[in-house]
Structure formats: structure tokens, C-alpha cells
Amino acid sequence: MQLPVFPKAGTIGTAALLSAAAWSSSAMAADYEVTVTNLTSGLHFTPVIVAAHPGNVRMFQAGTAASSELQAIAEGGDVGPMAALLGSIGANVETGGGLVAPGASETFTISTTEGNDFLSVASMLLPTNDGFLGLNSLPLRGASGTHDIPGYDAGTEANDELAGSGAPGEPGFPAPPPVVASGTGTGGTGVPGTAEGFVHIHRNVIGDANRTGGSSDINAYVHRWLNPVARVTVRALDATSGPGRVGSLSGTAYSQTAVEIFWEAATSADSVVTNYEVTRDGQIVADRDARSYFEEGLDAATDYVFEVTAIDAQGRRGQSSSVTVTTN
Secondary structure (H helix, E strand, O other): OOOOOOOOOOOOOHHHHHHHHHOOOOOOOEEEEEEEEEOOOOOEEOOOEEEEEOOOOOOOOOOOOOOHHHHHHHHHOOOHHHHHHHHHOOOEEEEOOOOEOOOEEEEEEEEEOOOOOEEEEEEEEEOOOOEEEEEEEEEOOOOOEEEEEOEEEOOOOOOOOOEOOOOOOOOOEOOOHHHHHOOOOOOOOOOOOOOOOOOEEOOOOOOEOOOOOOOOOOEOOOOOOOOOOEEEEEEEOOOOOOEOOOEEEEEEEOOOOOEEEEEEOOOEOOOOEEEEEEEEOOEEEEEEOOOEEEEOOOOOOOEEEEEEEEEEOOOOEOOOEEEEEEOO
16 A cells, blocks of 8 residues: 655655654654644635654655545545554644635644654645645744645546545545535536646646536636645744734724724744734734724624734744624
């Protein structure tokens, strides 16, 4: 059986893969916060897998045929086989609990053991036949900051762009209700093509505007994208440097549809704070160097949770502070 973990050149067998668990580096165990943000306007991410592992282990490698474990992620969003295999060699693995919608984020806390000082992240892109987001073996030492990552094609399935089961080896992409609600169709005849046979940067989908026919079941006006598709933010939880929390975060409702939040400046022990990221109910709504944020067009009598995170000149993020504001 082909294995999903690669050395820096070529494919390794079972014995070499299992011996990777004994590989160690000078890095010590540490805890990290890893946030995966969906940067697209129309794609959903299936449950995300985040893994810390040795440097001679790879979850995937561009230009090389995908493993069955990567195929399970890219064609059906199933992270179970990959998680099991990485866990069997001593990697530290965390997996998400559901779909990550456009503009939304999911945060993981991963505790690494000594020697597992490289980070990989993967998740299927929906709707695609075998597209996935991939962060491949990022060194965790000095990795605190923001990393934008592209979409890849696993090369295991022809991109016919038709809804189907999503089972590995079967044509068609899975279409859970949130993806259908985003504009996928049925009855397409299929975009011609063949599986490429190797992992490569995704060429994007073609799509069309016909929800009950045409060549594709993908909506060309909703589901096309430009790279990067995701942002991965890494923060060492035991770090004594980098930005702290913002101070005195508060909010005011001005009307049934308008609110404003305010905060005091955060500081960074060894740098300067350059901007603040603001999210509303988990979705990024602003990235600014001011210390307030005004928003209108909201719903009346509704609770909104705002979070503010300081970012310094080195791209490091502080811990988020939150406040709930209720419109009139």
C-alpha cells in the first residue's frame, strides 16, 4: 500500500516511515495555537487535519502521486485514514469538527512532543472533485505568524465537476446541504478530462450558470477562486515575546442596525503592534491600525460576538479578546 508520508525526495516504505517516529531534533515539546481561515468567497473546507511531525515526514508532496490517505481527504473530506497513519508514527494530530464556511476560521491547540517540530495542514475544497488546501512541513521553530496557502489538486480524479458520492475512486464531489445552498446544481454532462496522476497546484474550476444542466454542477459565479485559498496563523502559546491582548475592549449599540467597538492599544515585548484583526461571529470583518471598529447593516435585537487580535510587525498574533454587543 502506498503511504502518505514522503521524505524530501521519493517515496519511503513502511519500515522507513515507522522509523521516522524515532527521529528527533533539537526542538523541545511546545504548545501551539493554529488558526485556519477560509479566504475564499464561495468554497467550504471539509474538516481540517492539523499535524505536528518530524522533518523527514510529509503528508503530501507536489509532483508525486497522492497516497490513498490523501485521496480520502481530497475526494471526500475524510481525514480519518491520514490521522490514523500519522498517529501510528508518533505525530501529534488534531482534526476539525465540521465544515469551515467562506470567511470563517477554526482554531486548534496542538501539543507537540519532542521531535515533532514541523507542521502540516490539509482539508478538501468543496465543491471540487479532488481539490485540497495544503500546508506542507512548515518548521514550527520561528513559525509564529501568518502563512497564506494555495489550493492543490490531488490528481486522483478527473475534474468532471459533477455532484456525486465523494467516495475515493468514484466520480463526483460530495454536496452536503451548505454546499448545495451555496449554488451547486445537478444534471450536468461533465467537463471533459482525465486524472493527472500527481499532486499539483489546482487550476481552479470551470463551472457554468446552469443549475439543472450544462456541463458542470459547479456555479461559475460563486465557486471560482484565486490563490491563496486559506490563511494559517501559528502562535506559540508558551512564547514570552510577541503582542499581548488589547485592553478594555467594549462595545456600544447605536441603533437596531449599527454598533461600534473600542479598545486600548496592545503592546509587543520585542516589536511594535502594526494592526488589529476584527472578527464578527468568527468571520473576519476588518484588519486595521485604528483602535475602534464601526459596523452597520446588522439585524435588530441580535447578539454579535466581536473578537480583536493584535498583530505585530513580525506577523505574530496576540491572544484574542472578545465582547458581545446586542443591537437595539
